Amino acid sequence: MQFRKTSAALAAVLTLSIGATACGSGGDSASGSDKITIGIKFDQPGLGLRTTDGKYTGFDVDVATYVAKELGYSADKIEWKQAPSAERENLIRNGDVKFVVASYTINDKRKAVVDFAGPYFLAHQDLLVRADDDSIKKAEDLNSKKLCSVTGSTSAQNVKEKLAPKADLLQQGGYSECLTGLENKGVDALTTDDSILAGYAAQKEHQGKFKLAGLKLSDEPYGIGLKKGDKELRDKINAAIEKMKSDGSWDKFVEKNFGPANYKNEPAPQITEK
Known part of the structure; x- marks a missing residue:
């Protein structure tokens, strides 16, 4: 009987110990x-x-x-x-x-x-355009253009509300859809952080097709x-x-x-x- 009680107590301690370990935050040496x-x-x-x-x-x-x-x-x-x-x-x-x-x-x-x-x-927020397109040199040039970004993007709203209110904004579920539209001339520009745009443009299948406009629309x-x-x-x-x-x-x-x-x-x- 005493052995059973001791075993139960040990099991409880082990359970508490394992539980405490599982609740640790993301790893810590x-x-x-x-x-x-x-x-x-x-x-x-x-x-x-x-x-x-x-x-x-x-x-x-x-x-x-x-x-x-x-x-x-x-x-x-x-x-x-x-x-x-x-x-x-x-x-x-x-x-x-x-x-x-x-x-x-x-x-x-x-x-x-x-x-x-x-x-x-x-x-910085920037624009990605087709490599052969020289018609977009500043944000205001988007007023007569089709602009693509992802749904809920603060970058797109920044352009639409402050920089080019007459831009035709198309919001997609992901950036890949915008890239397809840009390549097929369904849209004229894609907007988000320049680092993200550069990452897409640097992919092997995209090299030479697109360029960054080089606009610093935000920090x-x-x-x-x-x-x-x-x-x-x-x-x-x-x-x-x-x-x-x-x-x-x-x-x-x-x-x-x-x-x-x-x-x-x-x-x-x-x-x-x-």
Whole structure:
């Protein structure tokens, strides 16, 4: 009888122990976990893309892998988690990821919910047009043109409300539909962050077909999102970003992922989130 009670007590302790481990936040070498979970986009060529063979590529993936290494996690210890735009804050708050690197623009609304390290990249809203089209040199030129973006895009609304109110706006479910329309001359331009546009233009099947208009219609400083109040982690990530810039890795990652699009990126930005 005593043996049964002891066994039951041990089982209860084990259950509590396992449960506590399962509730951990995204991996932490200090807590004994040898894995780290990082949120990225799975559907943005050049930034964060899960390929058909299950690999992960893009500038954000390279940055995240570099930062993870500086935190003590080799590439094979990273577990990638899809971080759609609308879910990024929830993933961080719920502890489903340690941090998020997913074309994540730093702004005051988001900073009320999560903290950021960085920025590690400065993008701008721009237009992608056909390589042989010289009729769009400024935003106002869209007033008589067909403009494509994804449903709910703030970039499209920015153009429609502030820059070219007479543009014929077509909203699609994804950027690939817009690219098809652009190639087939169904639309005249696609708008979103220039880094995202460059990622699409750099894909092998698109090289030479499109070009960026080179318009800086907004500033989009990309930061690494993390749990609010975790200053220790933010300081470590900022140190990793600084090292990445100083040792030439940042430039290498930019050239590798955006170079084929002839994308004129901004220099690596100064860190503001401390």
